[in-house]
Amino acid sequence: MKSFLDTVDVNNLTSSEQIIYQYFKDHLNNIVYLSLSDICKELYVSNATVIRFSQKLGFKGFNELKFQLKNELNLTNKSTNAWDTIPHRTSILKDFIDNIDDKIIEQICSEIKNHKSIYIYGRNMSSLPAKYLQSMLNTMDIPCIYIDWIDFLSALSKSFPDNAVLFIFTNYGDKSIYEPIVKQCHERHVKIIWISSTDLDSSLLSSNDIYISTHEAKLETPPLLTKLTSFLLVQFIIEYLRHNIDKQGA
Amino acid sequence: MFPLKLNLNIPLNSLSNKELNILQYIHDNEDRISIMSIQTFAKEINYSTSTVLRFCRKLGFSGFPELKFFLRRQEEESSKNVTNYSVQSIKKSIITDLEGTTSLMNTEDLFQIAKLLSSNTPVYIHSPAGLTDISVDYLESMLFISGCQNIYKSPAAKMTHHYIQTLDKGNIFIFISSSGKFESTLNLAKEAKLHGMIVISISSIENNDLAEISNYNIRFFSKKTENEGADSTSRFCTFFVLSVFIEFFNEYKKGIDHEIIS
Numbered sequence: 001m002k003s004f005l006d007t008v009d010v011n012n013l014t015s016s017e018q019i020i021y022q023y024f025k026d027h028l029n030n031i032v033y034l035s036l037s038d039i040c041k042e043l044y045v046s047n048a049t050v051i052r053f054s055q056k057l058g059f060k061g062f063n064e065l066k067f068q069l070k071n072e073l074n075l076t077n078k079s080t081n082a083w084d085t086i087p088h089r090t091s092i093l094k095d096f097i098d099n100i101d102d103k104i105i106e107q108i109c110s111e112i113k114n115h116k117s118i119y120i121y122g123r124n125m126s127s128l129p130a131k132y133l134q135s136m137l138n139t140m141d142i143p144c145i146y147i148d149w150i151d152f153l154s155a156l157s158k159s160f161p162d163n164a165v166l167f168i169f170t171n172y173g174d175k176s177i178y179e180p181i182v183k184q185c186h187e188r189h190v191k192i193i194w195i196s197s198t199d200l201d202s203s204l205l206s207s208n209d210i211y212i213s214t215h216e217a218k219l220e221t222p223p224l225l226t227k228l229t230s231f232l233l234v235q236f237i238i239e240y241l242r243h244n245i246d247k248q249g250a
Numbered sequence: 251m252f253p254l255k256l257n258l259n260i261p262l263n264s265l266s267n268k269e270l271n272i273l274q275y276i277h278d279n280e281d282r283i284s285i286m287s288i289q290t291f292a293k294e295i296n297y298s299t300s301t302v303l304r305f306c307r308k309l310g311f312s313g314f315p316e317l318k319f320f321l322r323r324q325e326e327e328s329s330k331n332v333t334n335y336s337v338q339s340i341k342k343s344i345i346t347d348l349e350g351t352t353s354l355m356n357t358e359d360l361f362q363i364a365k366l367l368s369s370n371t372p373v374y375i376h377s378p379a380g381l382t383d384i385s386v387d388y389l390e391s392m393l394f395i396s397g398c399q400n401i402y403k404s405p406a407a408k409m410t411h412h413y414i415q416t417l418d419k420g421n422i423f424i425f426i427s428s429s430g431k432f433e434s435t436l437n438l439a440k441e442a443k444l445h446g447m448i449v450i451s452i453s454s455i456e457n458n459d460l461a462e463i464s465n466y467n468i469r470f471f472s473k474k475t476e477n478e479g480a481d482s483t484s485r486f487c488t489f490f491v492l493s494v495f496i497e498f499f500n501e502y503k504k505g506i507d508h509e510i511i512s
Contacts (some may be wrong), residue, residue: 136482177401219500224396236344238482
């Protein structure tokens with residue numbers, strides 16, 4: 001990556017300034033996050049040396065140099081710029097929130113209220129939104145059972161009671177794994193509410209079931225689904241229930 | 251969410267501890283305040299009337315009655331808007347929490363924490379039981395997926411205590427507390443600091459001791475709710491800051507790899 005640092009005449013620098021210069025070149029991407037005192041600690045030089053160095057390169061001070069570097073980073077290398085992470089993440093979530101269908105949330109909540117037995121299933125990363133929903137429902141005096149093993153789920157699916165509702169949280173919802181379980185649930189008239197991070201094979205579910213895809217985009221490296229949109233859905237269900245239960249109590 | 255309702259133009263850190271307590275009290279008892287006199291109010295919170303008065307002036311009101319008037323008007327407006335608690339109003343409140351949390355996040359601290367965690371120093375995450383455990387598990391799994399080594403979860407306060415006593419200085423301890431005031435977590439964090447550990451905390455915006463004693467801190471908005479003693483405070487903002495941090499952390503690691511290659 002080219003930067004203004006390449007145009008500096010190294011011969012004009014003192015020995016300690018050359019150390020700073022080298023450090024800046026080696027850590028180009030991260031200098032913008034470091035404070036003056038961080039750099040000084042790392043290099044064993046005084047604040048004044050770094051400031052003098054910045055001034056020698058024609059800046060008023062270290063902050064101006066940092067600003068220049070940040071601008072260059074923005075122009076040349078988008079992928080390594082972590083400054084954008086937060087606003088980017090927030091905007092994705094806001095779009096997701098705007099697109100949540102009010103009716104589905106209301107429907108899910110009425111299923112929770114109208115069914116006697118509530119089961120919640122999720123494994124691996126999906127276990128976290130599942131556990132969150134279970135803990136929250138329990139604190140609201142709605143008893144429910146959390147299942148974290150697929151073997152438990154397949155055993156239980158043979159003996160679900162009448163009037164049961166089953167929440168399934170998955171990343172991918174592989175058809176070959178879940179098909180026999182879903183079939184057994186349908187035979188026992190269990191209402192399935194499936195929250196999946198990616199699109200499911202639509203032939204898995206019947207028209208009576210509720211299915212929400214949270215359309216989560218995977219982070220590239222590492223291949224990670226943060227499940228944040230699933231958490232968000234759970235939060236909606238909880239808030240809606242909380243306010244509507246409170247009203248009944250009052 | 252008091253900063254929105256009271257629309258404070260002053261930074262929270264310019265308020266004294268006493269004044270923060272008053273603010274918290276108003277926030278928790280908004281509907282009752284509007285029918286109180288300044289004497290009953292002062293008595294209830296055990297401060298003098300002049301402290302309350304000074305507080306009102308600091309917020310830009312002429313006195314207590316104006317604050318009351320302001321609260322009442324806000325109440326009327328909000329009751330006009332929300333006659334029925336719908337999904338729409340949940341959307342609004344979650345978005346305000348989200349935006350508030352976003353504005354609180356400080357890249358300097360995120361950067362420092364990312365730098366620490368990629369240094370291969372052992373990291374101990376205290377798991378205090380209850381809903382917070384889910385946040386702890388979330389952080390733990392995401393760190394593993396991001397290729398971190400040396401992440402140890404401590405499942406009990408006694409275990410964390412043991413770690414602090416026996417480990418060398420300079421290990422990293424992460425504490426998560428939605429209020430930042432949970433006593434057992436707070437004591438452990440203090441102990442860790444005393445033994446020369448690096449303390450990272452993830453806690454709410456509210457003035458809290460946990461954030462103050464830790465070396466690095468990630469904050470979020472949180473409003474305490476409970477049902478007859480059972481904690482049901484929303485953890486969504488905790489999940490949000492954790493996932494943002496992980497994304498940031500991976501960007502940071504990419505940046506380092508980039509440097510090594512070039």
